[in-house]
Amino acid sequence: MTIKLGVPSKGRLMEKTFEWFSARGIQLARAGSEREYAGVVEGIDGVSLVLLSAGEIPRELAAGRIHFGVTGTDLVHEKLPLWEQSVISVAELGFGHADLILAVPHVWTDVDTLHDLDAVAAAFRKVHGRRLRIATKYHRLVREFLRGAGVADYALVDSQGATEGTVANETAEMIADITSTGETLRANHLKILGDGMILRSQATLWKSRTAAVDAAERQTLDALLARLG
Numbered sequence: 001m002t003i004k005l006g007v008p009s010k011g012r013l014m015e016k017t018f019e020w021f022s023a024r025g026i027q028l029a030r031a032g033s034e035r036e037y038a039g040v041v042e043g044i045d046g047v048s049l050v051l052l053s054a055g056e057i058p059r060e061l062a063a064g065r066i067h068f069g070v071t072g073t074d075l076v077h078e079k080l081p082l083w084e085q086s087v088i089s090v091a092e093l094g095f096g097h098a099d100l101i102l103a104v105p106h107v108w109t110d111v112d113t114l115h116d117l118d119a120v121a122a123a124f125r126k127v128h129g130r131r132l133r134i135a136t137k138y139h140r141l142v143r144e145f146l147r148g149a150g151v152a153d154y155a156l157v158d159s160q161g162a163t164e165g166t167v168a169n170e171t172a173e174m175i176a177d178i179t180s181t182g183e184t185l186r187a188n189h190l191k192i193l194g195d196g197m198i199l200r201s202q203a204t205l206w207k208s209r210t211a212a213v214d215a216a217e218r219q220t221l222d223a224l225l226a227r228l229g
């Protein structure tokens with residue numbers, strides 16, 4: 001059997017992860033054609049590459065189906081309520097930096113803080129007879145953050161992509177999403193609440209606390225950790 005390493009199957013995260021491992025003498029690559037989700041590992045024996053959606057890696061780590069996985073802090077904290085019990089952070093990889101934030105339309109000139117939002121949310125409910133809608137895919141983190149801030153008059157609307165567009169499309173009044181350069185927010189006429197930072201995220205190498213290992217796998221796991229940790 002082998003030590004299983006889960007890596008995002010596409011895009012910037014996959015390419016930068018391959019570069020990060022390569023700088024440590026371990027070559028990861030997709031096998032076969034560009035569309036085939038099989039991987040190859042060179043530079044260390046006994047390790048196999050599993051290409052997965054970045055969003056599924058937390059669950060696979062927690063279930064012990066992979067021993068190591070690369071994905072963002074945001075996805076681990078969102079998908080695993082008790083993440084410290086399931087995974088350990090081995091290394092922050094220095095890319096995939098993104099902030100999970102709360103943003104409102106620019107034209108809400110009197111809303112710059114969570115305190116302002118709380119007042120507007122209560123007023124919105126009185127006037128419209130329904131709660132102010134926040135579009136996001138980070139349901140757990142947003143609920144937890146707003147509970148801590150004492151904001152309760154809102155409803156979450158699920159948005160799995162192009163979240164910044166939901167305000168113009170009138171399916172939500174505001175959003176909670178990740179931002180990196182801020183360009184998508186600006187292009188969609190949204191501004192971040194001054195105290196609306198929910199989480200700072202970056203690509204991280206995680207180790208499963210639950211994945212079983214036999215004696216041979218333990219040796220491989222320790223050798224891998226010595227090279228990467």
Ligand SMILES: Nc1ncnc2c1ncn2[C@@H]1O[C@H](COP(=O)(O)OP(=O)(O)OP(=O)(O)O)[C@@H](O)[C@H]1O
Nearest residue numbers: 053054055071072073074075096097098178180201
């Ligand atoms: N613009 C960005 N800049 C930096 N990091 C980003 C950016 N967009 C997303 N990320 C990070 O990349 C990781 C994967 O993001 P996301 O869930 O959007 O993946 P995806 O490409 O939609 O993949 P999949 O749909 O296969 O899960 C997350 O940890 C996220 O924080």
Ligand SMILES: O=P(O)(O)OC[C@H]1O[C@H](OP(=O)(O)OP(=O)(O)O)[C@H](O)[C@@H]1O
Nearest residue numbers: 161162163178179180181182183184185
């Ligand atoms: O601050 P910026 O540099 O503009 O980056 C932020 C954008 O990047 C991500 O989207 P992605 O491109 O992954 O597409 P998605 O919205 O479909 O997830 C994220 O969801 C934001 O929309």
